[in-house]
Amino acid sequence: MSEKAPAPEAARLPLTGLRVIELGHYIAAPFATRLLADLGAEVIKVEPPEGDPVRGWGSAVNGNAVWFSVHGRNKLSVTLDLKSAEGKAKVRQLVGRADALVENFRPGQLERYGLGPADLHAVNPRLVIARVSGYGQDGPYRDKPAFGAIGEAMGGLRHLTANPGQTELPPPRCGVSISDDLAGMYAAMGLVAACWQVKGDPQALGRVIDVDLVSSVFSLMEGMLPEYGLFGWVRQPQGAAIKTAAPTNTYPCADGKWLCIAGNSDLIFKRLMAAIGKSGMAAEPRFANNALRCENVAELDAVIAAWTRTLPAAEAEAILEKAEVPCSRLYDMRDCAEDPHFRARELVMQVEDPLIGPILHPAAPFRFDGVSPREMVRWTGPAAGAHNEQVFRMLEEEAKP
Template sequence: MLPLTGLKVVELGHYIAAPFCTRLLADLGAEVIKVEPPGGDPFRGWGAKHNGHSVWFSVHGRNKLSVTLDLKSEEGKRRVKALCARADAVVENFRPGYLERIGLGPEVLHAANPNLIIARISGYGQDGPYRDKPAFGAIGEAMGGLRHLTANPGQSEYPPPRCGVSISDDLAGMYAALAIASACWGRERGNNAGKVLDLDLVSSVFSLMEGMLPEHGLFGWVRQPAGAAIPTAAPTNTYPCADGKWLCVAGNSDLIFARLMALIGRPELAADPRMATNGGRCEHAAELDAAIADWTRTLPAKEAEALLEGAEVPCSRLYDIADCATDPHFLARGMVQKVADPLLGEVLHPAPPFRFDGIAPAEMIRWPGRAAGADNDHVFHELLGEAR
């Protein structure tokens, strides 16, 4: 049995943040009822279509029931209240104040179910001077401090790279899932605090800034961008190879550093007192990076990777999605699942990344995302008991 079997969750979500939170809860076994506008979540229009259906939604909507209703209609509001009355939690990611404006704010939902946990995900949070501003994931990266760090030093004419996926939505969604699980734990033990949970994109990213804030507070330091490197550990960087590919190498512990220097034929650097500690190596990171790159440039990435693996130095080529889909380790761990999707045919899904002993990864993908409103009949008539 999946760990969250029996937990009932309503999603009033769109795009990524709230739907990602409920995807995690659904993968873990919760019953998730996703409420979509009559035309479907706008996210269904993102990425490729096949047979007229969204390919991304096969993953994004998996293990969920989909109902369509107009939140602003009387019938829609009545149904949302009825769904919340039988639920443990509701997750939403509208702009702060939207639910209140249409008459579905926390007071109304708690009148329908006093024990309901209401998780709210927004760009900036439910209070503070920016609360009313709309936001997408890129804004979380920008204001949370991440985008400043991913810039390449010396390339100020190029915009600092975006992190390829909507990482701030995913982070806020993960935090929301953890917050919901925590609130459920508290509620089971009579702790009535924490029924309205407030998560936001910019704080979710900001919370990951490691030691930068205490350093700033104590010393006034402002961490500067380091591109593919990181100023607090060395040597660790991404190095060019003979075949034009990139290799990520993390040789930043004393023992691993010594093995790495021996492998690349520079044992004198391992013996150099300047390089004896991580702090010293950080000061001389450019010299170490140049030595490692001199070695990687002589070999195709796969060969360099194999030699580094032989020396037990953490490393990886930079995988694209085709590499991920065919890698023997991901395959052996069940990370690439073939799912029979009635709308799309056979579709590859990434398995949930958590493992519970006794539960196979495939068991966590109960069904792929369905068409908008596919479960209207089941939910409205069987679960809510409306007359046909």
């Protein structure tokens, strides 16, 4: 990656030595700590004796959910009952020896356990606490039940992910837990920033960070809020096309797959039309520039789709790539897993899960010079409570004078 050989001291994960406690469940907080663990933090996940409910989701091998192999990787798991005096005491012990904590209980729940920020800061005033919730720790909707799609819906994303005025079908979900993921990413980012601040200053106190699903999605709305405020414009969904660039759309192929093509610059447009055998059409004055092509886009889209319909997506893609026309078929998981670039970059890696056997893992989404993607998967998601003995013994050792 970098031209110079990495210095030996750089060949460590960046967050080595940072200890983070997770009081999390389902997706958002565990995703935040998964990212921190990939970065080298020592994450101790605290679960109820029966385990995080997400361990029961989706397909499993020998009772072990395959998603959890990824979702729980690089973490230590301990089981504690937060309602019991012993469980609370152990959490306080953990917190006394940690740099940070991530939680995603409903607002007020940790306080009811006697483990709210004030309680935790009484034990460790330098603790950084990141809280994730549906709507945030205050405001009129604070106590409303948060459900999966709420962030997408209320943050403005679902309204935009649609084919407007063309279908009776509802706007589809993103297909992944996008609002939880975004909130988890912001929680991780805010947490590391606050730890950076604390690290430099022996007087610094820990911070409480408030992240929520709705604001996290809303943060991606580009210039839409000022546009509404200044001009009263309300951005509407655009489907798969871009109104101001033509031809740029997603086209159906012979095998039922879709091909995304960005052919809107003058030169690329000519190459695209030559590749599909329509050079004559490309030369017509009414397609001479992007503005004119936008006016006559329906005709162009029809001609391009007529061509893509005759070929499987991968074949059409290969022809356009050769013509240097930017395009990509819509990858499904097989496409991702078998793609040579994904394999070369070790975006897809086979690792050994002691509970499951050989299993494919995705790489961490960042790579650091001197560290291979494989090094960043230190171990797979452990069984609930797998590290009880190790962690509790470690606490005793560290508590010794």
